[in-house]
Amino acid sequence: MTQYVVGVDFGTLSGRAVVVRVGDGAELGTAVHEYRHGAVERTLPATGEVLPPHWALQMPQDWVDVLRHAVPAAVAAAGVDPGSVIGIATDFTACTFLPVLADGTPLCELLPDVPHAYPKLWKHHAAQGQADRINALAAQRQEPWLQRYGGKLSSEWQLAKALQVLEEAPDVYARADRFIEAADWIVWQLAGVETRNACTAGYKGVFQDGTYPSKDFLSALDEGFGDWVSKVDGPLSPLGGRAGSLTEEAASWTGLPAGIAVAVGNVDAHVTAPAAKAVEPGQLVAIMGTSTCHVMSGASQAEVPGMCGVVQDGIIPGLWGFEAGQSGVGDIFGWYVETLLSGGRSHEELTELAAAQKPGAHGLVALDWHNGNRSVLVDHGLSGVIVGQTLATRPEDVYRALVEATAFGTRTIVDALESSGVPVVEFIAAGGLLRNRFLMQVYADVLRRPISVIGSEQGPALGSAMHAAVAAGAYPDIRAAAEAMGKVERNVYVPDPAAADVYDRLYAEYSALHDYFGRGANDVLHRLRALREEVSR
Incomplete structure (x- = not known):
């Protein structure tokens, strides 16, 4: 019997599901569900309260609705028997982070009038003051993990966002039994068990060399922050691992068989690398959309200024994963x-006029x-x-x-990598901006290097589906899955010397x-x- 897997990509404004044939990566059906609340940046839906500048929240129910609507629609569009689906995997924007009770209940469901009880979307930048203090203290103390993040932690990452909750809404912080990445929370809803993936823990949670920042460091930031690790700690699961099995409730949402493999959570950019067959050192993948995330694996660890993180096994097992990014594109x-x-x-009119210059x-x-x-x-x-x-x-x-x-x-970003001894041997583009050929040619000209292009419009969802195939046992590892299921077109855009x-x-x-x-x-x-x-x- 032909086997299939489902990948679900949770983005900034919508979620997308794709049904993929395990044998060759053929994408047979896809569906998109727009979040009812989108990105919550101006007013709190429950009260109409105006949010301060630089806030960005999301609603967990919108994510569950993607499972209820996009997954069944994608399976129907593919025209396959749901019984032939052997696994499901998800990816998420990150750091998108929420406080929950011990059973996974989001605090925003209990405290709908408290902004800090909601998930903070990746582009929530209101914790810059906390990030500045974290960075200053880490530099002063010469914390060994700081250089793994290019010398600075972003305000987008877990520590700054959590410290902001503690300092501005201490009751919410105290009531939260756990803080969790949305990438892991959605897997909790699918499999009924809490897991923590190695990718978000390393890149967004400052988990390095087997440990989080010390209690001494955290307490120096704020006396009440010393217990932070207890709210995020737990065994880390490898990418492509099996988090558990689809529960009966999640099966009723998705229309998929209960008991199939649920893969460990992952980040949207990072799962795209194997989808573009970028599994060797030096192959940089730029996932270009509302923002751009640049991910690449290297054979060894290196300190690169301004990196979002350098994490062992962070993208491909056995390699060091480098992540950088642009917050707005x-x-x-x-x-x-x-x-x-x-x-x-x-956009089309402006592109045509700009391209003529x-x-x-x-x-x-x-x-x-x-x-x-x-x-x-x-x-x-x-x-x-x-x-x-x-x-x-x-x-x-x-x-x-x-x-x-x-x-x-x-x-x-490319110059920073190469000047730090991390060569970029191939530049591969993915994401929605690939549709703009003028833009892609500008990038080739500016970079002075050819640009390869992923052979899929659903790079993250395809990458997730490939991880589902590994979790279900169809492939021994993500390299083997990438060889069979990945898609890339080499040197599509070539720089114009003039x-x-x-x-x-x-x-x-x-x-x-x-x-x-x-x-x-x-x-x-x-x-x-x-x-x-x-x-x-």
Whole structure:
């Protein structure tokens, strides 16, 4: 009998399920379920309370609804017998983090009028003050784990978000028996058992060399934070491992057979690497969407400035996984079109007009920090900058400059890896922005290197399905699954030498602005943020 697996990708605004044939990775059916509440960034749904700046929450029920709606719809679209499905796996944005009771009940279901009781979405950046204190103390104490994160922990990661809960809502912190990544919480709902995956623990939870940060360090941040590890600790499960079996309740949601394999949770970007056959050292995968996450495996550990994390076995067993990222990419283009242009021009129109220009013709350089900087500065207090505008500047000029800025941000990350002794031998692109061929060519020109492309529109969901196949025993490991089920097209975009020459000059200007505004020569962006928050209170 032909066997199938289901991968479910939980994104920022929706969840997607895909049904994949185990033998060759053929994607036979897919379905999307939009979250009813989307990303909660302005007001709390239960009360209408206006949220402070830089908050981003989600609703757990929206995630369960993906299992109820997208999974059965994908199976129906595939036209396969649900009884032939042997496993299900999920991936999630991260760090998306929530406080729960010991049985997994989210505290927001018990305290719907308390913002800190809700899951904090990956792009919740209101804990930057806590992150600054964590980083200062870790540097002062020379904590050994700090360099595994490029010298700074992000405000997006677990420690900063949890410390913010403790300091601003101590009752919520005290009532929470556990804090858990959404990637593990959704597996809990499917399999009925709590598990902790090695990926999010390492990259988002500062689990290194078999331990979390010490109680002494945590207590020095806040006396009440000394018990933090007890709220997240537990045996870590390997990627591709079997977390448990599908419960009867979850079977009723999904329409799948009870008892099939449920794989250990994972992060959306990290599962995409094997889906693109990137299982060897030096193959960098950029998952390009609302934000971009850059993941790559290396043969050995190295200290790279501004990395989101360097974790042993973090992506592919036996290798060191490197993660970097940009907090805003597609979101920046969307902001420009939908907010500044108020819908006056579409992405397609602006792309066509921008593509007709020669590199450098608009006279602009932009910094891609509209949602802060994740790598290499690790500072979400930064904001976007556009230099060179005149009364002759047209909308398509700015649009192109913003596209180029995100490409320059990616080049900064690639340069940081290579200058630290971690060679990038292949650049592979995945994600929704692949549809924009102009954008992809700009990236090839800016990077001065060919760009390969994943052969799937559902990279994370396909990667999850592959992990489900491993968890179900269809393949011995993720390398074998990648060989049979992964998809990649090599060197789809090749740099234009003349364009690359111009972009070298523009990148030099970008780098000068990057260091001037981002490394303390002029702290105006932080001062403006502080003023905004002061007058918004």
